Amino acid sequence: MSLVDSAPVFKARCLSIGLAETVIDSLHDKGWDTHPLLGSADHADGAKLRRLHFESYTLAAAEMKRKVESAEGQPPAKLPPAEVAERIAVLQAKLDPLLIENTMEPSHALINYVSQAVEDGRWRYIEWDRCTTRAQEVNGISEDTGLKVWRPDKHSGVIKEFHHEPKLTAPLTTDLEISNALKRRGVAYEVAQAMSFKSHEKLVNLLFNEYLKPAPDGFEKISISQLVAADREVHVRLAEATKAGLANSPGVMPLDQHLQTVLDMPCVMWQLMPRPKRPHAPVAKASSSKPNVSSSPSKNPVKKRLKPAKAGQPPPKKARQTFPMPKGLMGGVAFDDSNRPICFGYNLGTCKNGPDCPKGRHVCCKAGCFQTGHTFLTHQ
Structure with a gap:
């Protein structure tokens, strides 16, 4: 048996360099009890450990790059x-x-x-x-990978993709x-x-x-x-x-x-201090005394007295009353020259009452016409 293939020689060398007995026993249990066996040894999970080492380094480098290049508007880092x-x-x-x-x-x-x-x-x-x-x-988020927002970065001016969360x-x-x-x-x-x-x-x-x-x-x-x-x-x-x-x-x-x-x-x-209550506005009480017309303006102003007509002049006509007209009778009037009401239904063709209609006269409501036999819609 050569020197390198001797298990006792291998053990003696381990003891001489200071390895404990427990470590030597562990090596023996794994089959590494001679110099050649230990020199060519490879753990069963060696490939997996090398892959894990590579991924760990890559992730650490990527995380460092993200921290250095982070800017406002970027999505927050997600915890795993x-x-x-x-x-x-x-x-x-x-x-x-x-x-x-x-x-x-x-x-x-x-x-x-x-x-x-x-x-x-x-x-x-x-x-x-x-x-x-x-x-x-879980119930409210639907990712839309096709919708992206791009805009220039505030600091560098480079066009970047910005994340918008739902x-x-x-x-x-x-x-x-x-x-x-x-x-x-x-x-x-x-x-x-x-x-x-x-x-x-x-x-x-x-x-x-x-x-x-x-x-x-x-x-x-x-x-x-x-x-x-x-x-x-x-x-x-x-x-x-x-x-x-x-x-x-x-x-x-x-x-x-x-x-x-x-x-x-x-x-x-x-x-967190309580705020004082706001004072309520005083309610105005109804006064029993008559309002002074001369001192305060009245909501119903006193009508001006009409001067008597001079001899030979006709009495002044009363002002025609104004009234909102239906959509189909825009341009017409609600009263004739004598301030008598005119039936809107007759002019629209919807009134079924006779000449003694309680709603007003059955005449044309065109201003200045007021004739029977036709309506506002058929006025020529």
Whole structure:
């Protein structure tokens, strides 16, 4: 037996270079107990490991390129579904027996939007109607791969494709729907590792505790618009506190360490103060005294007295009354020269009454005509 094929020689060499007995036994169990066998050894999963190494490097390089070339208007980076499911499962264990499903499960679009803000290091406000459910997302999104939007980039001027997500809004009709939307936002905050669900519940409890308080005498109850204003103010102050970026402390999410300080700020509590009631306009009482015609203008002005006609002059004619005409009798008049009413139905050919029609005279309503035997429609 040659030197290289000797198992004891191989073991002695392993011991001389400092390998432990357990390592030598592992090599022996795999059949690598001589120098030639170890020199030409190849693990059964070697090809799979090399492929995994190549994919890992490619993904890391692509992620670095995306971060460097990212611009406004680009779609948010999507967390892998496996990662989202794992984080929700970890959060579910913390919140047990509260179930993260149905109205409590946020949409992946909401989680990705928050995750993008954390990755960019620039905090932004998340509107309530943006806190949609996963069920809405599944039922409401239909991808149209043929519709693309291209426009120049603001910074480089290069024409790029811009992503437009389908517009989904969460229902916010009742107080319960608002509460559920805020809970979904809290779940999305923790899944995206921006703020813990427990810290977000402090904000939600503050808003609803003030909303449900009875209003003092002379003041109005807190409105939903005030809750929205306070919520916006909290996020503005959180953005100011994290100008340097959303850096994580060990065991603490980036917004948790600033939230309590922001909630105690006067600018936040001022938004939740009850507003004074507006005074009601006084109701004018009916006066029993007669109005003074000379001092105040009357709605029914006094008619001017007609001067008596001079000798030899005919009495002045009364002004003809005006009346809205039907569509088919436009251009006609409703009264004759003696201010006697004219029947519209007769001129339209729809009146079945005789000459003694209670609606008016059966004559032509053409101005200046007023003759019998023909109507406005047959006037020549």
